[in-house]
Amino acid sequence: MGEQNSVDFDTEGVKKNFLFVNRKAPYGTIYALEVLEMILISAAFEQNAVIAFIDDGVFQIQKGQDTTATGMKNFSKTYGIVAMEKEDADEDDDIDMVWRIVVEKESMEARGLTPTDLILDVEVLPSTELADLMAVQDVVFSG
Amino acid sequence: MKIGILVNEGPFTHQASDSAYHFTKAAVEKGHQVLRVFFYYDGVNNANKLSEPQFDDRNLVKMWGELAADHGIDLVVCVAAALRRGIKDDILADGFRISGLGQLIELGMAADRTVVFGD
Numbered sequence: 001m002g003e004q005n006s007v008d009f010d011t012e013g014v015k016k017n018f019l020f021v022n023r024k025a026p027y028g029t030i031y032a033l034e035v036l037e038m039i040l041i042s043a044a045f046e047q048n049a050v051i052a053f054i055d056d057g058v059f060q061i062q063k064g065q066d067t068t069a070t071g072m073k074n075f076s077k078t079y080g081i082v083a084m085e086k087e088d089a090d091e092d093d094d095i096d097m098v099w100r101i102v103v104e105k106e107s108m109e110a111r112g113l114t115p116t117d118l119i120l121d122v123e124v125l126p127s128t129e130l131a132d133l134m135a136v137q138d139v140v141f142s143g
Numbered sequence: 144m145k146i147g148i149l150v151n152e153g154p155f156t157h158q159a160s161d162s163a164y165h166f167t168k169a170a171v172e173k174g175h176q177v178l179r180v181f182f183y184y185d186g187v188n189n190a191n192k193l194s195e196p197q198f199d200d201r202n203l204v205k206m207w208g209e210l211a212a213d214h215g216i217d218l219v220v221c222v223a224a225a226l227r228r229g230i231k232d233d234i235l236a237d238g239f240r241i242s243g244l245g246q247l248i249e250l251g252m253a254a255d256r257t258v259v260f261g262d
Contacts, residue, residue: 004240009253041244139251
């Protein structure tokens, strides 16, 4: 290890709107898994978050995933923690954050899926409304 | 302006790290403050000091380190992403440090703009 420039930020009282855009299928690349890790960490900072699933990202929350044949780790159960964090945010007055889980309508329908096929309770938004929602975010992370 | 940078790809397969480097350099030279550059996904490979590009190619690992030294920029590699890719303290290039994903969320909170480089 050589020189480093470690800094600390004063983020006391800062509340921002984070958007996490899940665009990729759950397996095949690591993006879905590592976005999920970002989302879970962000909960500790009590920031507002929109967790959006678009394009093949919708498959990340499809029911009945079975990775046995590919030898990949099936991490779909971990989305249950996202649901739990949202539930806590909705119901616990001591937790000051708003979380929304959103699926783009066009992406879902193009893949022959309906909300009952999904492991999370989602808001289904047409792409125009999702675009409006994206426009008001402070920080956008995607994968 | 206070700027946060996220680099999501390694130094060779994609151009994202090159673009991030040039953006960071230009921003600092224009008088902006780059609070931190955070490396995630394959972006953690930017911190591998064992990287040896061919002699006539740019060496991004070294360039990031020099930029950090010249301008006091904090280069942070995500620990979880790094460990699964074999990036550990003993092969960490100058200027980089390994820390948690929380440092990315904090960066998003502290920066006026968070700029993401990746596919």
